[in-house]
Amino acid sequence: MTHDHGEIDWAEMAPHLEAQAELYAPLYRQALAWLAREVTEPGLVVDVGSGPGVVSSLFAETFPGARVVAADGAAPLLERARARAERLGFADRFGTLAGDLPGALADLDYPADLMWAAQSVHHLPDQRAALAALGGHLAPGGTLAVLEGGLTARFLPRDIGIGRPGFQARLRAVEEDAFTAMRADLPGSVAETEDWPAMLSAAGLEHTGTRSFLLDLPAPVTAATRDYVATSLSRLRERIGESLDGDDRTTLDRLLDPADDAGVHRRPDVFVLVAHTVYTAVRPV
Structure with missing residues (x-):
């Protein structure tokens, strides 16, 4: 979607985004298996806000007869998406579409049978209008799948032996405030109750289902999982660290x-537990 591409070095971010999506692949596979039961042999699948194309590739794997288009506003991420498609052997039915979304979807050759928008609609000022715009690029009877909400990732027990118990819950509360501020600061931001089925219906689509999918990576975790946890907390430190109280900032x-035995690089109780929710709706025939 229309992230502020001018302030983010996407070439630098790309490896982190790719690693996270690969870590979350078991969750995405569950979601796509559900969609495969809902959508029969789509001809065109569009991944809206695709990033480096990890999920786009999973769509190509799930629907071997479909053409897949990865759409994003960041060209360096689409370069990685194309390279992944080439590496996995389906470049002949894989395309990319660069530009601010959803406007760039006007360049699609034909309407989509299945459109996927994962944690991207909330970056647009008018989410209801965005859903209507996405639905306008669906073929009659086509499906829009929106991944939003769910339960934020937990990495640590309630009491981690340093600082006050409940650290990650307090971190999440500050993060929620930062998200609210981000939404409010978007030019032309429209306040919206986050009732996604109602928003989809208001956008002229027929809500057909809601399912949540779990990623459960228990301790002891792999090195890749530990790196993801450390990177996620480091990015949170940059974004909201100054909004934490002194004790929680010290704990973070x-x-x-990396040299602290109580840190996530070393402690044995690190885990990842997260739930993502997917809402589906169809364009009326």
Whole structure:
């Protein structure tokens, strides 16, 4: 969607985004298996806000007869998406579409039978209008699948032995405030109750289903999972660190210290537990 591409070095971010999507692949596979039961042999699948194309590739795997288009506003991410398609052997039925979304979808050769928008609609000021615009690029009877909400990732027990118990819950509360501020600061932002089935219906689509999917990576975690946790907390430190109270900021800094036995680089109780929710709707025939 229309992220502020001018302030983010997407070439630098790409490896982190790719690693996270690969880690979440078991969750995405569950969601796509569900969609495969809902959508029969789509001819065109569009991944809206595709990033580096990890999920786009999973769509190509799930629907071997479909053409897949990865659409994003960041060209460096689409370069990685194309390279992945080439590496996995389906470049002949894979395309990319660069530009601000959803406007760039006007360049699609024909309407989509299945459109996927994962954690991207909330970056647009008018989410209801965005859903209507996405639906306008569906073929009659086509499906829009929107991944939004769910339960935020948990990495640590309630009591981690340093700082006050309940650290990650407090971190999440500050993160929620930051998200609210981000939405409010979008030019032309429209306040919206986050009732996604109602928003889809208001956008002229017929809500057909809601399902949540779990990623459960228990301790002890792999090195890749540990790197993801450390990177996620480091990015949170950059975004909201100054909004934490002094004690929680100290705790977060200890968690990020590679030399600290209490940090996430070393402690044995690190895990990842997260749920993502997918809402589906169809364009009326």
